[in-house]
Amino acid sequence: MLLYGPAGTGKSLIIGAVTQQIVDLCQSKGERFGVVNINCQPINTLDQAVFELVQTVANDVDAEVGVPETGVSTKRKYRRLYELINEHYDSVIFILDEIDLLVGRRTNEEPAYSKLLYQLSRASNTNEIEGQVSVAALTNDPKFMEDIDGRAESSFNPRDVYFPDYDANQLRQILENRRDAFRPNALTDDVLPLVSAFAAQSHGDARKAIDLFRGAGDLADERDDEKVREEHVRESQEEIDKDRSLKLIEGLTTQKKISLYATASVAYLSNLSGSSVPSPVGFKVYQWVTDEIDADQMTRETYVKYVKELSTYGLISTARKSRGRGGGMYMEFTFTGEPEAMMNRIVDDTRLGAIADQEDILQSVVNAQLREFHK
Numbered sequence: 001m002l003l004y005g006p007a008g009t010g011k012s013l014i015i016g017a018v019t020q021q022i023v024d025l026c027q028s029k030g031e032r033f034g035v036v037n038i039n040c041q042p043i044n045t046l047d048q049a050v051f052e053l054v055q056t057v058a059n060d061v062d063a064e065v066g067v068p069e070t071g072v073s074t075k076r077k078y079r080r081l082y083e084l085i086n087e088h089y090d091s092v093i094f095i096l097d098e099i100d101l102l103v104g105r106r107t108n109e110e111p112a113y114s115k116l117l118y119q120l121s122r123a124s125n126t127n128e129i130e131g132q133v134s135v136a137a138l139t140n141d142p143k144f145m146e147d148i149d150g151r152a153e154s155s156f157n158p159r160d161v162y163f164p165d166y167d168a169n170q171l172r173q174i175l176e177n178r179r180d181a182f183r184p185n186a187l188t189d190d191v192l193p194l195v196s197a198f199a200a201q202s203h204g205d206a207r208k209a210i211d212l213f214r215g216a217g218d219l220a221d222e223r224d225d226e227k228v229r230e231e232h233v234r235e236s237q238e239e240i241d242k243d244r245s246l247k248l249i250e251g252l253t254t255q256k257k258i259s260l261y262a263t264a265s266v267a268y269l270s271n272l273s274g275s276s277v278p279s280p281v282g283f284k285v286y287q288w289v290t291d292e293i294d295a296d297q298m299t300r301e302t303y304v305k306y307v308k309e310l311s312t313y314g315l316i317s318t319a320r321k322s323r324g325r326g327g328g329m330y331m332e333f334t335f336t337g338e339p340e341a342m343m344n345r346i347v348d349d350t351r352l353g354a355i356a357d358q359e360d361i362l363q364s365v366v367n368a369q370l371r372e373f374h375k
């Protein structure tokens with residue numbers, strides 16, 4: 001089977017629940033049904049994946065692993081895997097969670113997941129495993145099968161099971177079952193519908209819906225409020241959104257980070273009221289910062305382009321302004337979130353740390369430039 005769909009739509013949960021039912025059913029008939037479940041995310045190579053499978057089975061049946069992790073061929077590991085399975089199970093299902101992440105080390109070779117799927121799904125045909133073999137591959141990637149080798153595709157040839165996003169009703173039912181995480185009567189009536197509606201609107205991910213539900217509870221708890229109310233849900237959602245946009249910053253190139261940092265510092269360190277940043281001032285501060293840390297210096301157009309780009313992430317808004325007759329036009333940047341939080345996020349991982357240590361000087365540069373601009 002190929003279980004695919006976006007994150008948090010219940011793929012792992014459902015395959016776990018269904019196989020548990022099969023295990024129980026088989027047990028009542030005196031059959032041994034093995035469930036061999038691994039998550040491929042931390043695994044780098046085919047060899048490690050096979051070893052992980054051996055370990056998982058050995059653990060489950062309380063047997064010796066029987067092969068060393070390194071220093072023997074992958075073939076030996078497969079052999080040990082089949083040996084353990086033949087000894088202890090009548091039939092088996094391999095569950096390979098996050099299968100698309102098992103790519104292996106070499107780029108121009110058949111990916112590791114393709115080889116693994118090929119081997120496991122044909123192990124029954126080749127009699128390496130004596131009983132029935134099922135393979136369930138779980139992935140978020142709808143195009144997963146496109147990268148599978150033709151040979152693997154014809155032996156794996158899965159039945160597709162698609163897991164769509166949950167809608168608000170489904171999320172509500174899922175959360176209903178988690179009411180017991182709260183004290184009796186702690187939830188006001190609008191909390192569950194609101195969490196479900198927010199979660200359905202933005203992603204349909206049960207894991208995130210549960211996080212939001214818990215976040216609202218945490219907030220009420222921190223404030224010693226008797227009940228969890230709508231406002232706790234809204235604030236908790238705001239926190240999550242804020243954190244998400246800050247995370248975006250981490251992925252920016254160094255030049256974009258410097259541009260954003262300089263602009264944010266004008267908003268944060270300005271002695272003037274209001275935190276909008278005229279682009280000529282932002283650019284002067286940007287030049288000062290690049291000089292200080294000895295980084296390349298882009299033109300003013302590029303600087304403005306970089307900062308404007310951030311408005312597409314909703315971090316800032318931009319407006320065109322006129323300096324009055326004969327003064328020309330400039331852009332004005334206004335931060336939607338806290339400029340200080342952005343600056344902190346940036347210095348976490350760049351050379352800009354050196355600038356953060358001289359905030360006094362930066363502040364005087366910012367204010368000198370602002371005075372100059374408004375003269």
Ligand SMILES: Nc1ncnc2c1ncn2[C@@H]1O[C@H](COP(=O)(O)OP(=O)(O)OP(=O)(O)O)[C@@H](O)[C@H]1O
Pocket residue numbers: 005006007008009010011012013014139140163174206207210
């Ligand atoms: N139908 C459901 N009923 C109750 N809880 C659910 C349901 N679906 C998902 N959950 C909960 O949501 C969380 C995520 O589910 P799960 O790990 O199964 O998703 P997934 O589709 O495998 O996601 P990923 O691709 O991110 O691994 C888990 O805590 C799970 O218990």
